[in-house]
Amino acid sequence: MIFKSSIFLTFIFFPMLFFCQVKEVNPPAYIKTITFRGDTRESQLPLLKLGDYLVLEFDVLNGDESDFYYKIEHYDFDWRPSALAKPEFMDGFDNQRIRNYENSFNTYQVYSHYRLTIPNAQTKRLKVSGNYILSIFNNDNELMFSRKFMIYEDKASVGVSIKRTRDIQFIEQKQRVDITIASNTMHFKNPKQTVKTLVVQNNNLNTAISNLKPQYTIGNKLIYKYDTESSFWGGNEYLFFENKDVRAANTGIQSIDLKDIYHNYLFINTPRAHKPYTYNPDINGNYVVTSIGTENPNIEADYVWMHFALEANESLLNKSIHVYGNFNNYAIEESTKLYYDPDNDIFVNQMLLKQGFYNYKYVVVNENGSIDEGVISGNFYQTENDYKVIVYYRDLGARYDKIIGLGSGSSVNISN
Structure with a gap:
């Protein structure tokens, strides 16, 4: 009886352990300069409009011209695996070898430069918005590194304004983010449950503020005017x-x-x-x-x-x-x-x-x-920081979290 109970408990708790929040994996020392971006030169947190392309580049310094493979997975807002099967979010196949690479030329340090573009001939398109992780494996199916990216649909407008905090204790050190979300094409049903937000400072997910609830609703417009809950340390210029x-x-x-x-x-x-x-x-x-x-x-x-x-x-x-x-x-x-x-x-x-x-x-x-x-x-309210607000929506009965809008703001014109 005890043995059967142990098996029963194992099957109950195993899914809870398996479906945990996923984190990015950092590469070994011989993989350098991972550039992950959309249509800009700067490496950044890729936030792509549905249908845009994604570029991953990295250098391998061991001189072996190794083979690497990529896999793509879809995730919910909280970075737990979504309920979608791969054909539901991808047109084509992943687990393909990265075919585009070149060796360094006229350098003291020998390296091979790999480049992956999505969509490509094998992975023709990603069909739905939301959170994704791109993982890179070696020839022995060992995970080398992984990176998060997001795809959004343009279904909601997201207004972002940066203010000084109202907390007198930190008025010289913090910046707060005010948000307004509106849509002419969809109606927000029960927004405190169906709408989620992620506020990111300088493309850094480590310090992001997640899941703020709308404070006010005016028609089909959601208003967020928090103070401490949406405040970031100002930091200093890099x-x-x-x-x-x-x-x-x-x-x-x-x-x-x-x-x-x-x-x-x-x-x-x-x-x-x-x-x-x-x-x-x-x-x-x-x-x-x-x-x-x-x-x-x-x-x-x-x-x-x-x-x-x-x-x-x-x-x-x-x-x-x-x-x-x-x-x-x-x-x-x-x-x-x-x-x-x-x-x-x-x-x-x-x-x-x-x-x-x-x-x-x-x-x-x-x-x-x-x-x-x-x-x-130091922390200064005057510091110029970039902010992005990512808006997720899961309608009642839906199987995954869409990203329906993206807003951006800068503290260069911060106001009281």
């Missing part, structure tokens, strides 16, 4: 460097050296948390691969050891400090950690990055794993 010419010092680079490959040494950065805010144009954490004097930077841009340096002070000595940006999908890894150099009284890190223009900042990772961007960079 630091940046450009090394499109590895043989000469460029923006942000103090010196260069050629060993096995080129080494670029950045100027020592100082903590900005207690300094006045200074406007410094950036691309909000993104990066662009570029190199001077080349026809195709994808295979002619070289890899460089970038040496980061942060001025130390007593308050930071026991902190876990990392370099942070979209160059690795905002991941916190051992490769991004800074270590204290007592001889020079600075924190240092070296990271292998492809030539280009990069945004980055220094963040502190707390013991519970949370990320604090303000300890080193």
